[in-house]
Amino acid sequence: xxxxxxxxxxxxxxxxxxxxxxxxxxxxxxxxxxxxxxxxxxxxxxxxxxxxxxxxxxxxxxxxxxxxxxxxxxxxxxxxxxxxxxxxxxxxxxxxxxxxxxxxxxxxxxxxxxxxxxxxxxxxxxxxxxxxxxxxxxxxxxxxxxxxxxxxxxxxxxxxxxxxxxxxxxxxxxxxxxxxxxxxxxxxxxxxxxxxxxxxxxxxxxxxxxxxxxxxxxxxxxxxxxx
Ligand code: ADE
Numbered sequence: 001x002x003x004x005x006x007x008x009x010x011x012x013x014x015x016x017x018x019x020x021x022x023x024x025x026x027x028x029x030x031x032x033x034x035x036x037x038x039x040x041x042x043x044x045x046x047x048x049x050x051x052x053x054x055x056x057x058x059x060x061x062x063x064x065x066x067x068x069x070x071x072x073x074x075x076x077x078x079x080x081x082x083x084x085x086x087x088x089x090x091x092x093x094x095x096x097x098x099x100x101x102x103x104x105x106x107x108x109x110x111x112x113x114x115x116x117x118x119x120x121x122x123x124x125x126x127x128x129x130x131x132x133x134x135x136x137x138x139x140x141x142x143x144x145x146x147x148x149x150x151x152x153x154x155x156x157x158x159x160x161x162x163x164x165x166x167x168x169x170x171x172x173x174x175x176x177x178x179x180x181x182x183x184x185x186x187x188x189x190x191x192x193x194x195x196x197x198x199x200x201x202x203x204x205x206x207x208x209x210x211x212x213x214x215x216x217x218x219x220x221x222x223x224x225x226x227x
Contacts, residue, residue: 001104001155002032002078005144006070007111008049008062010035012141022149025158033148041073042066050114059115067110067121080108082128084147085121086140087112090129093147095170097130101147102154109147111140175218177210 007013017023017033025031039047043065050060071083081104091097101107110117110126122129132143152158154165169176180191194206 001030001102001151002106003034003148003151004074004078004080004106004108005033005035005111005148006038006067006108007035007139007141007144008038008113009139009141010037012139013145016145017148021158022152025152025155028157030155030157031152036070036074038062038066038070041069043069053115057115061115062113062117062121064118064120067117068125071108071110071121071125074108078106078108080106080127082107083126084109084128084130085112085117085126086110086132086143086147087116087129088131088134088136090131092134093130093132093143093150095150095168098147098150098154102151107151109140109144111144113139173215174211175214177207177214 005013013035017026017035022031022033026033038049042049042063044063048063049066050062053059053061074080082101084107086109110121130143130147132146137143153168159165165171167176180195184191184196192206194202197203
């Protein structure tokens with residue numbers, strides 16, 4: 001899989017992709033991630049990429065030409081399955097959408113900034129608009145990072161134990177059960193006996209029950225966890 005990200009502040013994202021699972025996934029050639037600076041595609045003086053909005057109003061808007069230059073130049077080399085715009089008014093990102101996107105070959109993500117991007121980009125180039133939550137961020141970079149992380153851990157071979165992504169919270173509509181590691185007791189707080197019993201049928205049953213209880217509790221709080 002290949003993921004290209006267009007950003008006005010690429011420095012914000014670079015280190016995120018250079019650690020842990022995402023780093024190993026790239027080293028193993030399971031995913032290629034490229035971050036591009038929108039300023040590299042502008043023909044305006046002083047590397048300008050934004051301007052005041054027509055009709056007045058506060059806030060700058062990302063201009064159409066630099067973005068079109070970037071999209072068209074990248075599209076000459078790569079055929080994108082989706083061109084995604086990160087925006088608070090987009091479709092809500094969830095595990096189902098992560099699963100869906102993880103099956104694509106090539107994704108291009110565009111991070112908005114300032115007041116947004118010229119609407120004509122959305123009308124003529126964007127194939128999917130995604131929000132990572134009902135709040136407004138300063139830009140789409142965190143959204144692109146969240147989505148890339150959620151997608152990459154689903155790619156076969158990225159996690160050491162391939163089944164572990166399948167056991168993640170949300171994959172079966174249930175939250176994951178609690179987990180413990182050494183020591184068995186800390187300040188009198190004990191690991192549940194069943195986990196130390198060696199009885200795998202009992203352990204599975206306990207984990208499943210914990211998942212159901214956690215899910216019920218969370219549903220009760222937000223009313224939003226969907227199966
Ligand atoms: N850009 C600004 N806010 C955002 C959000 N909530 N999700 C995705 N991109 C955004």
